[in-house]
Amino acid sequence: MHTSSAAVWTARTLEEALQLRAEHPDATVLAGGTDLMVFIEAGAIRLDKVLNLWGCTELAGVETTNSGIRIGALTTWADIREVSNLPDALRECAATVGAAQIQNRGTVGGNIVNGSPAGDSLPLWLALDADFEVASTQGVRRISAQDFWTGYRTHALAESELLTAVHIAPNAADSLHYRKVGTRMAQAISKVVLGGRLRIENSQVTEARVALGSVAATPLRLPTVEAALESGQGVKAAQYVTQDITPIDDIRSTADYRNTVATRIVRSWLERCLERT
Amino acid sequence: MTRFTVNGHELSVDALPMTRLIDVLREQLRLTGTKEGCGEGECGACTVLIDGTPVNSCLIPVVQVSGRDIITVEGIAADSRLDPIQQAFIEEGAAQCGICTPGFIVTARALLNTNPNPSRREIREALAGNLCRCTGYQKIIDAVVAALEVD
Numbered sequence: 001m002h003t004s005s006a007a008v009w010t011a012r013t014l015e016e017a018l019q020l021r022a023e024h025p026d027a028t029v030l031a032g033g034t035d036l037m038v039f040i041e042a043g044a045i046r047l048d049k050v051l052n053l054w055g056c057t058e059l060a061g062v063e064t065t066n067s068g069i070r071i072g073a074l075t076t077w078a079d080i081r082e083v084s085n086l087p088d089a090l091r092e093c094a095a096t097v098g099a100a101q102i103q104n105r106g107t108v109g110g111n112i113v114n115g116s117p118a119g120d121s122l123p124l125w126l127a128l129d130a131d132f133e134v135a136s137t138q139g140v141r142r143i144s145a146q147d148f149w150t151g152y153r154t155h156a157l158a159e160s161e162l163l164t165a166v167h168i169a170p171n172a173a174d175s176l177h178y179r180k181v182g183t184r185m186a187q188a189i190s191k192v193v194l195g196g197r198l199r200i201e202n203s204q205v206t207e208a209r210v211a212l213g214s215v216a217a218t219p220l221r222l223p224t225v226e227a228a229l230e231s232g233q234g235v236k237a238a239q240y241v242t243q244d245i246t247p248i249d250d251i252r253s254t255a256d257y258r259n260t261v262a263t264r265i266v267r268s269w270l271e272r273c274l275e276r277t
Numbered sequence: 278m279t280r281f282t283v284n285g286h287e288l289s290v291d292a293l294p295m296t297r298l299i300d301v302l303r304e305q306l307r308l309t310g311t312k313e314g315c316g317e318g319e320c321g322a323c324t325v326l327i328d329g330t331p332v333n334s335c336l337i338p339v340v341q342v343s344g345r346d347i348i349t350v351e352g353i354a355a356d357s358r359l360d361p362i363q364q365a366f367i368e369e370g371a372a373q374c375g376i377c378t379p380g381f382i383v384t385a386r387a388l389l390n391t392n393p394n395p396s397r398r399e400i401r402e403a404l405a406g407n408l409c410r411c412t413g414y415q416k417i418i419d420a421v422v423a424a425l426e427v428d
Contacts, residue, residue: 003293003295003296003297003300004293004295005293005295006294006295007294008294008295008338008340010340010343030338030341032336033336033337033338033341034318034336037297037318037335037336037337037338038317038318038336040295041297041316041317041335042317047295050294050295052294052338052340052341054341055341078330098318098406099321099405099406099407100331100384100387100402100403100405100406101318101321101324101331101332101333101384101406102318102333102406104330104331104332105332105333105336105337185405186402186405186406187319187405187406187408
């Protein structure tokens, strides 16, 4: 047992949260705790200060906006599974995060800010061209998913900022795809995770997004594969997957396995999408 | 002090705010029915209900249960009568070493509270966050199915 003696500030409203963030930029932000509590128990981190956002209900929930859909940072995976106007692939992803107990606590914002390269949802935000809404007492700005993860578990948030929401554009006409490869259906951390989106007009791929997790220090898009798809190479674009990724050997898998499986799951997705048109 | 309700009793607990809920339950309240398996949210042995929702009590700091309603395995039976799920676990032989059993029973109770007539597939999915290393899962699923008939 590693009980942390950290001082905890609990925010009930967004305004309180931003004020506390400004006063305590060195505090560790706590949402559903499904990652943070594991790190504490393992003795991997020692915390002096915690900013507890759980219970800040205005940061939870999904709403339709003029430009698309806004997902509050504290929306849980259990919540995501229940929202019918979200893309099916996102709801599928929510169902693969841990199991019920984890889905009831784990949040969209926690997954994003924790920023593990294996984070289940992260390739989907890249594939969706999502924008992350971040706020401080100084105001609100947006960071694109593409610019958010700057290195292994690091991100572009300033010390005084909190992630408040994710914005996705309505692209119901596009085919969005999610595929997670793990050891078992539930409670697995991904060996490879894929988020992909194709816009197909008159049998031509006019926009391609291919993003993978667990294959580099950050979740990332595959520019060579995307360019090949947009220049009409079709399923053959999958051969470039290994040029865009830098997987490693670790406790969950090997670089060799990840290169092979990443290529295969991209190819099988492309085959299904492109042979249908 | 953190105030919350456990199995219908209102309590105040004096604990560091980041203390894990499982430690408060077991060490301070002596509710030792809730077991610690992995301590990292993988095995579900420590499952309790917070406002009716199953969660891993090893991942919840006590500061996050202020004002909440908690049910542990000790609160599943009504007075001296076992819950139909508990009775079915006995009759179907669904427990062996017993460490995972409270978590399974609490998770299954949450399922039946929200979905009184689940399919076997739905039962398997609901219990996917609870691991058993002794029996395999067949008898556990059988017990939940048997409990449906009397629940």
